[in-house]
Amino acid sequence: MCGIFGLVVSAQSEISHGTWAATISVLFELSETRGKEASGLAVATSETAVVVKDSVAATEMMRTPAYKRTIARHADWFAAQGGSALAAIGHSRLVTNGLQGIDANNQPVWRDEAILVHNGIVVNVDALWEREREHGLSPRAEVDTEVIAALISKYRAGDAAPAQAISRAFGDIEGETSIAMVLQDVNGLYLASNTGSLYVARNRDSSALFFASERYICEQIIASPKTAGAFEGGEIFQVEPGTGVVIDLETAKTTGFTFADAVAEPEVPALAPLLAVQRRVEEKSDIITRAQRDMQRCTRCLLPETMPYIAYDAEGVCNYCHDYTSKPKKPKASLEERLDRVRSKDGSPDCIVAFSGGRDSSYGLHLLKTEYGMTPLTFSYDWGMVTDLARRNQARICGKLGIEHIWISADIKVKRAHIRRNVLAWLKKPDLGLIPLFMAGDKEVLWHANKLMETYGISDMVFCTNDLEKTVFKQGFLGIDARETTIHKPSSLPAAEKVGMLMKYGSRFMRNPAYFNRSMPDTLFAFFSYYVIEQNYFSLFDYYDWDESEINETLIGEYDWETSPETKSTWRIGDGTAPFYNYIYYTIAGFTEYDTFRSNQIREGSLDRETARALVEDENQPRWKLIREYTQMLNIDFDETIRIIDRVPKLYVAY
Numbered sequence: 070m071c072g073i074f075g076l077v078v079s080a081q082s083e084i085s086h087g088t089w090a091a092t093i094s095v096l097f098e099l100s101e102t103r104g105k106e107a108s109g110l111a112v113a114t115s116e117t118a119v120v121v122k123d124s125v126a127a128t129e130m131m132r133t134p135a136y137k138r139t140i141a142r143h144a145d146w147f148a149a150q151g152g153s154a155l156a157a158i159g160h161s162r163l164v165t166n167g168l169q170g171i172d173a174n175n176q177p178v179w180r181d182e183a184i185l186v187h188n189g190i191v192v193n194v195d196a197l198w199e200r201e202r203e204h205g206l207s208p209r210a211e212v213d214t215e216v217i218a219a220l221i222s223k224y225r226a227g228d229a230a231p232a233q234a235i236s237r238a239f240g241d242i243e244g245e246t247s248i249a250m251v252l253q254d255v256n257g258l259y260l261a262s263n264t265g266s267l268y269v270a271r272n273r274d275s276s277a278l279f280f281a282s283e284r285y286i287c288e289q290i291i292a293s294p295k296t297a298g299a300f301e302g303g304e305i306f307q308v309e310p311g312t313g314v315v316i317d318l319e320t321a322k323t324t325g326f327t328f329a330d331a332v333a334e335p336e337v338p339a340l341a342p343l344l345a346v347q348r349r350v351e352e353k354s355d356i357i358t359r360a361q362r363d364m365q366r367c368t369r370c371l372l373p374e375t376m377p378y379i380a381y382d383a384e385g386v387c388n389y390c391h392d393y394t395s396k397p398k399k400p401k402a403s404l405e406e407r408l409d410r411v412r413s414k415d416g417s418p419d420c421i422v423a424f425s426g427g428r429d430s431s432y433g434l435h436l437l438k439t440e441y442g443m444t445p446l447t448f449s450y451d452w453g454m455v456t457d458l459a460r461r462n463q464a465r466i467c468g469k470l471g472i473e474h475i476w477i478s479a480d481i482k483v484k485r486a487h488i489r490r491n492v493l494a495w496l497k498k499p500d501l502g503l504i505p506l507f508m509a510g511d512k513e514v515l516w517h518a519n520k521l522m523e524t525y526g527i528s529d530m531v532f533c534t535n536d537l538e539k540t541v542f543k544q545g546f547l548g549i550d551a552r553e554t555t556i557h558k559p560s561s562l563p564a565a566e567k568v569g570m571l572m573k574y575g576s577r578f579m580r581n582p583a584y585f586n587r588s589m590p591d592t593l594f595a596f597f598s599y600y601v602i603e604q605n606y607f608s609l610f611d612y613y614d615w616d617e618s619e620i621n622e623t624l625i626g627e628y629d630w631e632t633s634p635e636t637k638s639t640w641r642i643g644d645g646t647a648p649f650y651n652y653i654y655y656t657i658a659g660f661t662e663y664d665t666f667r668s669n670q671i672r673e674g675s676l677d678r679e680t681a682r683a684l685v686e687d688e689n690q691p692r693w694k695l696i697r698e699y700t701q702m703l704n705i706d707f708d709e710t711i712r713i714i715d716r717v718p719k720l721y722v723a724y
Contacts, residue, residue, distance in 0.1 A: 071160060071161060071176075071186075071187070071188045071189075071282075072099075072100030072101070072102070072160070072161040072188065072281070072282045072283075072286075073100070073158070073159065073160050073161075073186040073187065073188045073247065073248075073249055073267075073281075073282055074096040074097075074100050074158070074159050074160075074249075074279065074280060074281040074282065074286070075096075075156065075157055075158040075159060075186075075249050075258065075279060075280050076089060076092055076093055076096065076156065076157050076277075076278075076279040077154070077155075077156045077157075077258060077277060077278050077279070077316055077318060077321050078154065078155045078156070078276070078277045078321070079154050079276045079277060079318075079319060079320050079321035080154050080319055080320070081274075081276045081320070081321075082272075082274075082276035082277045082321070083276070084272070084276070084277050084299050085297075086143070086144045086147040086155070087144075087297075088296060088297045088299045089147070089155060089157075090140050090144065091295045091296055091297070092279060092290065092295075092296045092299065092300075093110070093140075093157055093159065094131060094295070095289070095290055095293050095295050095296060096159060096279065096281060096286070096290065097110075097127040097128070097130075097131060097159060097161065098127065098128060099281070099286045099289055099290070100127065100159070100161040100281060100282065100286065101126055101127045101128060101161045106124070106126070106708075107122065107123065107124045107125065107160075107161075107174075107175040107176070108122065108123060108125065108126060108127035108130045108159070108160060108161050108175075109121065109122025109123070109130075109159065109160050109175055109176050109177050109186070110122070110136070110139065110157055110158070110159045110160075110177070111157065111158050111159075111177040111179075111184050111186075111251060112139060112140075112143050112155070112156070112157045113155075113156045113157070113158075113184075113251045113258075113318065113348065114143070114146055114154070114155060114156075114348075115154065115256065115318075115319075115348075116348065116349065117348055117349045117350070117351055118184055118251055118253065118348045118349070118350045118351070119139050119142070119143075119350075119351045119352075120177050120179055120184065120350065120351065120352040120353070121135045121136055121139045121353070122160075122175045122176065122177065122353075123135070123136075123175070123712070124175060124708050124711070124712050125712070126161075127159075127161045135353070143155060154318045154319050154321075156251065156258055156316075156318050158177060158184070158185075158186050158249045158250075158251060158258070159177075159186065160175075160176040160177060160186040160187075174210050174211050174212040175212070176212070176214060178210075178212060178214045178215055178218055179218075179350055179352050179355075180209070180215055180218035180219055180222065181218065181219070181222035182222060182225075182252050182253040182254055182347065183218040183221055183222055183250055183251075183252055183253075184250065184251045184252075184253075184350065185214065185217065185218055185248050185249065185250035185251070186214075186248065186249050186250075187213075187214040187217060187246065187247070187248050188245075188246075188247045188248075188266060188282055189244060189245040189246040189247055189264070189266075190213060190244045190245065190246075191213040191214075191216055191217065191242050191243070191244050191246060192243050192244035193242070193243040193244070194213040194216050197216050197220070197241060197242075198216060201216075201219065201220075201223070204223065206219050206223060217238055217242065217246070217248060218250075220234075220237070220238035220241055220242075221234045221235055221238045221250070222234075224237045224238060231252060231255055231257070231259060231315075232259065232313060232315060232326045235248075235250075235259060235261050235313055235328075236261075236313070236326070236327075236328040236329075239261060239263055239311075239328050240328065242263070245263065245264045245266070246261075246262070246263050246264070247260075247261070247262035247263075247264060247266045247267045247282065247308075248260070248261050248262070249267075249280065251348075253347035253348045253350060254347040254348075256317065256318045256319060257315050257316060257317055257318060258315075258316040258318055259313060259314070259315055259316075260280060260308050260313055260314040260315075260316070261308070261312070261313035261314075261328075262308045262309075262310060262312070262313070263310055263311060263328075264310055265307055265308065265309050265310040266282050266283075267280055267281075267282065267307070267308035268280060268281055268282075268283065268284045268286075268287045268305055268306070268307050268308070269287075269305070269306055269307075269308065269314065269323070270287040270290065270291060270300055270303045270304065270305045271300075271303055271304050271321075271323075272299060272300045272303050273301075273302055273303065275321060275322070276321055277299065277300075277321055278316065278321055278323070279300070280308075284305060284307070287305045288305070291303050291305075311327060311328045311329065312325060312326065312327050312328065313325070313326050313327075313328070314326075356722065357719065357722060360659075360719070360721050360722035361659040361721060361722075364659055364721050365381065365385070367379075367381065367385065367386060367387035367389070367390060367668070368384060368385035368386055369386045369387070369390045369671065369672075369678070370387065370389065370390050370667075370668035370669075370671045370672060370678070370681075371660075371664050371667055371668045371671070371678070371681055371682060371685060372387050372389055372660070372664065372665070372668050373658075373659055373660050373664070373721070374721070375658045375659050375660065375720040375721055376389070376542055376545070376658075376660065376665075377541075377542050377545025377546055377550075378545055378550050378552065389552065389668070390672060392552060393669075393672045395672070395673060396536055398611065398612060398613070398614065399611050399612045400612070401612055401613070403612070404441075404609075404612035404613070405441070407529070407607075408420075408437075408441050408443060408529075411527075411528060411529050412441075412442065412443060412444075413444050416444055417444065418444050418445065418446035418473065418525065418527060419443055419444050419445075419527065419529070420437070420443055420444075420445050420446070420527060420529040420530070420531050421445070421446050421447075421448060421518065421521055421522060421525070421527050421529070421530045421531070422434055422437065422445040422446070422447045422448075422530075422531045422532075422533070423447075423448065423449075423450075423514060423518055423530070423531070423532050423533075423606075424447035424448060424449050424463060424466075424467075424474065425449065425455070425459065425643055425644075426449065426455065426456075426458075426459030426460060426462050426463040426643040427459065427640070427641070427642070427643045427644070428620055428621070428624060428630075428639045428640065429533040429534065429535060429610070429615075429620070430532075430533045431462060431463075431466050431624055431628070431630060432533070432620045432623060432624060433531065433533030433609045433610075434447065434466055434467075434470060434472060434533075435466070435470070435623060435624070435627075435628075436609065436613065437531065437609070438470045438472065439470075444472075445472055445531070446472075446473050446475065446521075446525065446527065447463075447467060447472055447473065447474045447475065448474070448475040448476070448477060448517070448518070448521055449463060449474070449475070449476055449477070450477045450478075450479070450511065450513065450514040450517050451476060451477070451478045451479065451481065452479050452481075452484050452510040452511045452513065452514075453479065453481045453484040453485045453488065453510065453645075453702075454488075454508075454510070454511070454644060454645035454646045454702075455643065455644075455645065456642070456643050456644065456645045458631055458633060458642060458643060459642070459643025459644075461631055462624075462628075462630050462631055462643065465628050465629060465630060465631070466628055466630075469627075469628055475521070477517050477521075479510070479513070484510050484591075485702060485703055486587075486588075487509075487510060487587070487588035487591050487592075488507055488510060488588075488646075488703055489703040489704060489705060490583075490586040490587060490588045491503075491506045491507060491509070491584065491586075491588055491592075492507060492703060492705060492710075493583065493705065494581060494583035494584045494586065495507070496705075496709075496710060496713050497581060497583050498580065498581040498583075499653075499657070499713065499714070499717045500546075500577060500581070501546035501653070501654065501657060501658060502546040502547035502548065502573070502577060503547070503574070503577055503581075503584075504543065504546075504650050504653060504654070505543050505547075506584070506592060507646055507649070507650055508646055508650070509588075509591070509592045509595040509596075510591065510595065511595075512595035512596070512598050512599040513594065513595060513598045514598075515598045515599055515602065515604050516594075516597075516598040516602060518530050518604075518606060519602065519603075519604070519605065522605065529606075529607070530605060530606035530607075531606065531607065531608075531609055532606050532607070532608050532609070533608065533609050533610060534608050534610065535608070535610040535615045536610075536669070537615065537666055537669040537670060537673070538662075538666060539665070539669065540662045540665055540666075541665075542654075542658075542660075542662075542665060544570075546658075547570070547573050547574070547577075548573050549566075549569070549570060549573060559599050559600050559604070562600060567600050567601075570600075571596070616675075617670075617675075620639075621639055624639075633692075633695075635648070635692040635694055635695055636687070636688060636690070636692060637687055637688070638663070638684075638687075638688045640663075640666070641662075645695070645698070645699055645702070646699060648691070648692040648695040648696050648699065649695075649696050649699045649700075651663070651689070652691050652692075652696055652714070653714055655689050655691075656714055656715065656717070656719075657714070657717050657718075657719055657720060658719075658720050658721070659719070659720065659721045660689070661688070661689050663684070663685050663688040663689055664685055664689070667681040667682075667684055667685050668681070696711075
């Protein structure tokens with residue numbers, strides 16, 4: 070199982086910060102034998118609790134800048150406070166619940182006012198969460214440790230003192246469990262175990278102590294020359310099964326309690342001495358979340374300060390809003406006239422529709438068939454990232470409308486190998502401007518569209534894209550100001566701009582030669598298909614108003630169209646790569662294509678800003694299951710991939 074440990078140096082102790090730091094290092098090294106898949110540390114003072122963790126072994130985490138900053142920061146604090154109490158709890162993880170690549174699944178876990186580390190497995194975790202849902206409690210991560218913190222917080226909210234709340238939580242838990250916990254509002258460190266897998270060692274004058282998951286580890290710490298004899302001759306005692314220990318974080322005094330005796334509460338200060346209310350918790354994900362929340366955003370739309378080529382006026386309105394001109398719809402009469410010219414009289418196909426299985430193309434087929442009496446011939450290009458959900462929705466639409474559906478499939482194995490090469494190249498040197506390479510494989514759809522028109526002798530090709538989906542930030546991160554471009558007809562881009570784009574890509578490739586791989590011919594053909602060959606199609610939504618509610622209600626109500634359990638949004642749910650690239654944009658830049666999409670809706674007057682902001686907050690949440698499936702399809706390591714993305718410097722915060 071995992072290894073948990075901790076160290077408390079009281080205000081009266083003569084142990085130096087250097088010895089404190091060295092003792093933590095040895096505790097990490099010895100505890101690493103119990104789990105090498107993730108590690109973390111929480112350092113508590115009378116003012117703050119700082120959490121640092123990573124999905125790597127402890128010895129590797131201790132070499133990271135975040136860990137070194139945390140230790141150095143508390144060296145300064147320790148010196149300035151003249152020996153005030155300093156405490157730490159740590160964890161070396163063997164993964165049993167929850168993917169370790171996701172920070173929220175690693176420990177220490179912070180939920181509500183509790184920061185805790187846990188050794189063991191809560192085997193009834195699913196049943197506990199199911200029971201607590203009616204009380205408004207739900208998991209925020211996959212790790213079973215979180216339910217312990219949630220239960221303790223629940224019982225404390227019901228007026229139970231900390232030790233009583235711990236005792237009641239352990240009464241709910243099935244499975245082996247040992248914990249160490251620091252609270253924001255109480256100046257004590259709590260240990261508890263139902264197996265006895267916790268051992269505490271005091272120094273001779275009882276001014277400092279440490280604990281670990283094994284007696285052997287305690288013995289090694291006492292004997293280690295690295296700890297400068299700070300615990301030489303120290304006493305070791307076990308936290309016996311069904312008991313707990315409260316450690317006063319000012320005096321290092323210990324008081325025991327039993328789970329059966331939930332009335333007697335050990336006395337510790339109710340509040341950290343230097344605080345009015347509670348410790349301030351500093352945890353990476355929370356710092357990032359607050360920084361994303363605090364970014365400057367346009368006061369009219371949602372675009373943040375990290376949007377390429379953005380500028381705000383004195384009222385905080387962005388240049389994208391000032392420059393925006395609503396594109397008037399072409400007369401429906403001209404659409405009807407165009408369709409009248411090609412509509413078949415015998416039920417044979419009269420137009421070709423590019424069918425991704427997404428909401429717009431699905432609704433477009435509905436309109437063409439039911440409103441305009443057309444007989445579309447649909448085609449889908451499978452480049453390896455069409456989801457099963459999209460296929461099922463395609464089957465629903467085509468089956469109910471009686472529409473012929475042609476599949477054009479690439480060599481899926483080869484295509485995914487190309488994506489894998491470019492993703493691995495990106496991970497060597499992350500660059501937001503090169504993320505579109507992950508989607509280069511789907512651009513051949515335009516080449517296949519032209520070939521189908523030629524093969525079947527059909528003169529009209531219909532796409533169902535709309536200008537609200539315009540995502541110019543993707544070119545912006547490459548260094549191209551694409552604010553004036555349209556989502557339609559990429560081939561209409563001036564030749565000089567096409568050459569400039571190739572040069573931008575080329576210069577980035579030179580800085581990261583890993584892109585010079587076997588995917589290069591496929592990438593170049595994608596550029597040719599998208600930007601060079603003439604594209605003979607029109608967009609249905611150039612003529613027809615795009616109404617999200619109407620589209621969703623029609624598809625779900627009339628076709629039993631399937632939505633994704635991962636998100637409330639119906640956009641991009643048929644694209645297997647979208648959750649991955651949006652996670653990258655959100656993590657590094659603090660926004661995704663949902664921010665630009667909703668901002669365009671605000672400018673069009675179809676959505677108010679408050680509603681749009683609420684939608685984006687939900688839509689930008691990582692879709693972990695789909696991201697993991699993406700990495701599995703490409704045969705790349707999920708944990709290493711997420712770790713690299715997580716470590717890329719953010720555009721909105723220095724951490």
